[in-house]
Amino acid sequence: MSRGFVKEDDQEEVPMVPPRADLPEGITNYVTQVGMDELLAERQMLLDERNNLDSANEKERRIASNHIKAKLQLLDARIATAKVVNLQDQPQDEIRFGATVKLKVGATKKVQTFQIVGVDEANISKGKIAFTSPLAKALIDKKVGEKAVLKLARGENVFDVLEIVYK
Structure with missing residues (x-):
């Protein structure tokens, strides 16, 4: 559908998610086991937060869900590249x-x-x-x-x- 037929109120806000800590391009993402455990705990906390969103206002719930999804994408990318150092x-x-x-x-x-x-x-x-x-x-x-x-x-x-x- 053309954007011309969408009401202003129906437009979703794009979630603004701050970037994670800077890891220069091409640098291995080394983590301690404690650091990896913290990343996984943060991921679980975001999943729990997403699952427990209040559904009273559908638009606010969608915006909050999109924000959490964006944070999860950044976090999942960081976890996927993490190399735990013994x-x-x-x-x-x-x-x-x-x-x-x-x-x-x-x-x-x-x-x-x-x-x-x-x-x-x-x-x-x-x-x-x-x-x-x-x-x-x-x-x-x-x-x-x-x-x-x-x-x-x-x-x-x-x-x-x-x-x-x-x-």
């Missing part, structure tokens, strides 16, 4: 994907702990940084006692590697 297979004395590292920041006595994780699992407030982040890239392949240098616009930050744990 942390026990990582070299335990080097920083690699999944490592939890304790770092001394520069000449200060400040110590920070970060885990290098997948892009969807990354959450700086929980001490989890994406393997694609500049800090993670600076830390990869380092060992206890070595320094990692993060170049910044106004100089650089130097981190002393104090501890590496895979858990």
Whole structure:
């Protein structure tokens, strides 16, 4: 049917869904088992939300359903490309994907702990940084006692590697 014969009120709104965390083109979607479990739990939550939509207003239900469907499509694509990394297979004395590292920041006595994780699992407030982040890239392949240098616009930050744990 031509769009000329459709009433304005009958037009569906296209759902605006924010993109997932950035994963550069061509980069393998590495995840920890915890990260994969979180993705699957998020998927189940969206499916439950879709199944429990209130059907009082048909148009609102359709819009909400379309929004959830769009989110599920993005999530399913991310899950389909996920490659779970077994942390026990990582070299335990080097920083690699999944490592939890304790770092001394520069000449200060400040110590920070970060885990290098997948892009969807990354959450700086929980001490989890994406393997694609500049800090993670600076830390990869380092060992206890070595320094990692993060170049910044106004100089650089130097981190002393104090501890590496895979858990």
